[in-house]
Amino acid sequence: MTAIRFVGSALFLTAFLAVCAHSQADYGVDCSFPIHSKEFNCGNLLGDRKQIYEDFMEGCRKRYSTRASRCDSTEDDRIEMSLRQPQSMVNYTETGFKKIRAPNSVMDLLNAHWKRNRDGLYDREEIWPAGSIYVNHWESPTYMSAVEDTNTRGGGYALKKAVWDAVKPVVEAWTGMEQKPISMYGIRAYTEGAILSPHVDRLPLVSSCIINVDQDVDEDWPLEVYDRHDRAVNITMQPGDLVLYESGSLMHGRPFPLKGRFYANIFIHFEPTGRKLGDTSLEYLDELDDILPPYLLAGSPESDNWARKNPHGWSKPLPSAPIQQITSPEGHRAAAIGDLARLSKLAQTNRRALHAKDENGWQPLHEAVRADNKEAVELLIKHGANKDARVGKKGEGASALNLALDFLSVGADTVNYLMSIGAQNIEPDL
Structure with a gap:
């Protein structure tokens, strides 16, 4: 049984029947959640998604009251990014995503940290910026056990570096590019009813992976991604599963509510240096642009936006x-x-x-x-x-x-x- 499947298969219907009672063939953008537009275009294929979305946004506005306008401005920014950024990125893989099992070395580190700190997890509720609409934290709070947090048992930069070092070769082999560690969120536990808005990650988060560390659910909570043709693909994960994804260009989210007690993931992000894997020379440095990073297409919608926000240009890597x-x-x-x-x-x-x-x-x-x-x-x-x-x-x-x-x-x-x-x-x- 494969866990990566196009929506509409019998297996998907079995797992998702409660949510998509009348699910038919596969669907594209703006069906499960707004991605390119707030106008839903699939009717009731997936149920009344428009009402679910309106309730989602209204929950944010009520939570932030006098600052409710931030919910709408952040939402507009999410949709603008989903239109602008994917078409502006260099694609390093054919599909943009892949599911594998995480290396034993990284799971040993993560499982040990999780077991040491799980009991105190609910004392560490995650703080979200006012008006953030990426997770419905006003209804379903998230909790974070950061691996570099020295206030956690065994946490610290040494652990963070060890996790990075264990995952980096996997990401490099998949993309065929040398990668620079950029960011690591972890371990985030989502709770009952959580919805993660489909989005692309802000640069320089480009080559990334999600690892499911632990879960207690009543049914699978699929990761919804969109292929190169804007068709929805749902990926289910079990503890120890690792999903590689080009996070700067691949739309990804979990628009259907979590049914269960918690779902704990860690997110690990890298930035391509512009150097092909196995290249031992420094000639690639001469080919890099002085302004744009190697993963942005010159003249693309995002290139102008990036240059405006980065007046000093891109920091070229300086090996040795x-x-x-x-x-x-x-x-x-x-x-x-x-x-x-x-x-x-x-x-x-x-x-x-x-x-x-x-x-x-x-x-x-x-x-x-x-x-x-x-x-x-x-x-x-x-x-x-x-x-x-x-x-x-x-x-x-x-x-x-x-x-x-x-x-x-x-x-x-x-x-x-x-x-x-x-x-x-x-x-x-x-």
């Missing part, structure tokens, strides 16, 4: 580059690539460089935030960076948290950290 090659302004590049050793050295020898502004008013803190280098953000704040520092020549731009919410996916390590220390979400002045 000596530390003194980091360019001016001092501190900015170290923060952008997460060079903790360099930042620590600057804290001792040139502390001003840690808080210097460039011509656009960006500080190293903002570069670290944009790249989701949480450890660099922590280090900079520890050494005096203002957690609410704003960009702009006159400080009229976005705050660090506002940048994080704009550039990163909800639940990103840096977003959670800034919110945990009380950083303010200050939008740019009009």
Whole structure:
């Protein structure tokens, strides 16, 4: 029995009958949930999905009351990204997704961490930004046991690195590209009734995987993805299953409510460096664009959006580059690539460089935030960076948290950290 199947098969109907009582053949976008438009186009094929969606949005508006408009603006942004980003990305695989079993080495690490910390999980409810519509957290809260959290038993950066090191070869072999670790959310436990809006991940989350660590469910909670022809495919997962997916271009979500007590996943994200797997030369560096990262198509809708948000361009990888090659302004590049050793050295020898502004008013803190280098953000704040520092020549731009919410996916390590220390979400002045 295969767990990857097109909607409409007998197996899918058996597992999903309660939700899709009149399910027929396979369906495309804007049937289970808005993806390219808020206009549903499948009638009652999957039941009254329009009413379910309207109830979903109204739940967000009621939760945030005076800030209800953020629900709608975040939702509009989700749909705009689903239109703009997939057509702008380089595809490294034929299908964009694949399900395998996770390596024993990574499951040993995750299972040990989960067993040590599961009993205290419900003391760690996940904090979502005001107006976030990616999960209906106002109705079905999520809980997070971050592997790098030193407040958890056995947690810390060493564990996070070990998980990254165990998964990285799998992602590289699948994509055929050298990958740079970017972000890791984990372990998130969804609860009864949870809905995850279909979406693409914000860049630089490009090559990713989901691992199901544990679950207690009454029926499968399928991951809905869309193939290269915008047709829905549902993937079921059991503990130990790993789904590889090109998260920056592949629509993915869980639009049907979870039926069960919990569903615990970890999300691990990478960014292609532009170097093909097995290439031992540095010639690929000459082919990289000075502005756009290698996974964005020049002249595409997302390329203009990306260049506007990234005035300094893309931080090219510097394999084996000596530390003194980091360019001016001092501190900015170290923060952008997460060079903790360099930042620590600057804290001792040139502390001003840690808080210097460039011509656009960006500080190293903002570069670290944009790249989701949480450890660099922590280090900079520890050494005096203002957690609410704003960009702009006159400080009229976005705050660090506002940048994080704009550039990163909800639940990103840096977003959670800034919110945990009380950083303010200050939008740019009009």
